[in-house]
Amino acid sequence: MTGLFNNLKSEINKPDNALVKLILLNSVVFLALLLLRITFTLLNQASVYQWVLDLLRVPAALPELARKPWTILTYFFAHEDIFHILFNMLFLYWFGRLIDEYLGTRRMVALYILGGLAGALTYILVYNISPYFQGVVGTSRMLGASAAVYAVTVGAATLLPNYTFSLLLLGPVKIKYIALFYIILSLAQSIGPNAGGNLAHLGGALLGYFFIKMLQTGNDLGKPIYAIGNAWERLFRKKPDIRVTYSARTVQRNAGYAKPANPGKSVEMPDQDEVDSILDKISQSGYESLSKEEKQKLFRASQRK
CATH class of the missing domain: 1.20.1540.10 (Rhomboid-like)
Incomplete structure (x- = not known):
């Protein structure tokens, strides 16, 4: 159990x-x-x-x-x-x-x-x-x-x-x-x-x-x-411990939240060479051979006007 x-x-x-x-x-x-x-x-x-x-x-x-x-x-x-x-x-x-x-x-x-x-x-x-x-x-x-x-x-x-x-x-x-x-x-x-x-x-x-x-x-x-999801994460994210750094002249305190990674963030718009490379890979090995990032790049490319 x-x-x-x-x-x-x-x-x-x-x-x-x-x-x-x-x-x-x-x-x-x-x-x-x-x-x-x-x-x-x-x-x-x-x-x-x-x-x-x-x-x-x-x-x-x-x-x-x-x-x-x-x-x-x-x-x-x-x-x-x-x-x-x-x-x-x-x-x-x-x-x-x-x-x-x-x-x-x-x-x-x-x-x-x-x-x-x-x-x-x-x-x-x-x-x-x-x-x-x-x-x-x-x-x-x-x-x-x-x-x-x-x-x-x-x-x-x-x-x-x-x-x-x-x-x-x-x-x-x-x-x-x-x-x-x-x-x-x-x-x-x-x-x-x-x-x-x-x-x-x-x-x-x-x-x-x-x-x-x-x-x-x-x-x-x-x-x-x-x-709403981002606000929820900020609400429950644990604060890091305060780090105190001493110097000869000043006392410096650094505290705050670490910026979270955004797991669902879209990839940047790929250039034409990247798109051609992904299409070549599809023609040779099929869609299943693409990585998650390559699939997202292909979708982003389809949004070009």
């Missing part, structure tokens, strides 16, 4: 490891909810578990949302069903890895968070304006990272539409077709038993598409997320 906690601590402390941290956070919340559900069910206090769950689920009803505004964030880190979290985390890893490699860690996190927010807003908006949902708006609540994962999935498919995954029984399949299949599936189920969840999927997918399209024109929708 000690070895497991040490391994988890090591993974959490690694730099440029936001994708693994997102998966770990979702997994920890799932396990905590599972233990609470088992415990309170055995104690014949299932209502207590439901009360805890409602602190995380985003409600469709506006009065309840006003009392629990934090749920528009917490809902996309919480799952109840094991297969729900399993497939969400698998898709997040597969497609999030591509965003991380080509656009950097910060943009992958921003895409996940903005996708979750877009999913919540779509769900709330449609449930409150559509006559079809008026009878259930007061009792409907949603949880799960699907909208955030859809944003990452569609974002990756928009950025790299012809990138292929080798699927069991199907062989190589371009990711644009994988994303399209799941969008159509959610659209077909948008008036079914899980209508709210599928509507959120579509909201997340739309955000993922526009995030990449805007980024390709030089407009980064993730800037507010980066600013």
Whole structure:
């Protein structure tokens, strides 16, 4: 058990490891909810578990949302069903890895968070304006990272539409077709038993598409997320010890914060020789042979007007 906690601590402390941290956070919340559900069910206090769950689920009803505004964030880190979290985390890893490699860690996190927010807003908006949902708006609540994962999935498919995954029984399949299949599936189920969840999927997918399209024109929708992340890091960054240097005439004190490295910072715009070299490498060895920096340079070059 000690070895497991040490391994988890090591993974959490690694730099440029936001994708693994997102998966770990979702997994920890799932396990905590599972233990609470088992415990309170055995104690014949299932209502207590439901009360805890409602602190995380985003409600469709506006009065309840006003009392629990934090749920528009917490809902996309919480799952109840094991297969729900399993497939969400698998898709997040597969497609999030591509965003991380080509656009950097910060943009992958921003895409996940903005996708979750877009999913919540779509769900709330449609449930409150559509006559079809008026009878259930007061009792409907949603949880799960699907909208955030859809944003990452569609974002990756928009950025790299012809990138292929080798699927069991199907062989190589371009990711644009994988994303399209799941969008159509959610659209077909948008008036079914899980209508709210599928509507959120579509909201997340739309955000993922526009995030990449805007980024390709030089407009980064993730800037507010980066600013919040930077402020959070500054708030909790440990101050270095004060160093006191004595000289014959003066006493000098140096203190302050070390400037953090920006793991998600975009590389500089490459020149034409660099681009030609990267393209030659692709023609000889394929996309997979590129380093993370080369992939980001290729993307930056595609933004030239």
